[in-house]
Amino acid sequence: MTPSSGADTTRARRDMLGQRLLMLAVALGLLGAVAASFATLGIDFGALLGAEALRSMAGFVAEFFPPDLRPGFLRKLGEAALQTLAVSAAGSLLAVAGGALLALPAAGRFGLGARLAARLALNLLRSVPELVWAALMVLAAGLGPFAGALALALHTSGVLGRLFAEALENSPATPERALVEAGAGRVVAFAWGRLPLVAAQCLAYSLYRWEMNIRMAAVLGFVGAGGLGQLLYFHLSLFHQRQAASVLLAMFVLVLAVDAASQRLRRGLAPAWG
Structure with a gap:
């Protein structure tokens, strides 16, 4: 040695x-x-x-057992579950659009000034919890599911925008640069050289946040945003424990169904996007 x-x-x-x-x-x-x-x-x-x-x-x-499984109450549960699903889906779709729009400047594609402004907007959106956004949206838009969808969209836009921007920054720039040098426009080069590299990852982020928004949409009902959460708050406040147990069971089934559907969708689209 x-x-x-x-x-x-x-x-x-x-x-x-x-x-x-x-x-x-x-x-x-x-x-x-x-x-x-x-x-x-x-x-x-x-x-x-x-x-x-x-x-x-x-x-x-x-006191929560056995759950209330009467047909009339189950029908009410089904309507509330569909409302919760609609709130989460609408909020998530709006968030995907808003996050994608903010992710492009946040990834530095429009200069330093736009990057700093977009990062500040994303930080502001996601730093405010969904319940606080819901309380503000209830004051602005009134009680109901629309306020819940807006609250989810605002907070989730900040989360998805940050994730989309990081995915764009971490993806290799060589394919896009090669298309630009070959004479393609910047939009075409981005659509064919950069976007396919991050599409599967962004889809996974979006579906995961939708699963989270299902649970959060149920919670937002406590501040008047409708759906299963509002039904749960109503029965808990009246000490209707059996009905509350049925609502909790409906939340569990809804989350399981959405989780299974998103996993199947991810597996189906993964081969197409590599």
Whole structure:
């Protein structure tokens, strides 16, 4: 072994030891933060897990069974589920369009000024939670599913715009540049040289956000945006636990159905886009 190789080995061991010490320090810091969080919250685990508390929780859960499966109520559930699905689909489609429009300047395709402005707009849209957007849209557009669709569209546009922009920035520019050098216009070069490289990834992002918006559309009903959430809020406020259990079951079935449909769609389109 030469002196240089021995020095390299010693340096590598020193670097590895430094990395391990750093990881240990980070882990200890996280554990300390968790312990400090529990100490700050002052949670009384004795009262939470006591016999009386467990009996109360068991009694509360028992009130949700059996769910209300009467035909009339199931018909009402179906109408609310379709409304929730429509709100999520409309909000997601508007978000895909808005996110795509903002993603192009955010990816730097129209200069630095447009990039900074688009990034600022995307940060603003996604920094406001859906429930806050819903409260604002209810004030602007009134109670109902339209306010929920607008709230989902605004927040999801910020999320999808950021994801679309990063996908464009991380995709190879060689095919688009080759088309431009061959005489193709910038729009044609983008459509045939860059867009096919990110289409499958952007579709996956869009479908995943639609799945998330299904759940969020149900929650938005608590602020008057219609659908299953509004039905759940109504029955919980009146202590109709069996009806609330049926609404929760309908939410679960709806999310499962959309998840299965999006997976099938992704598998079907993946071969076409490579």
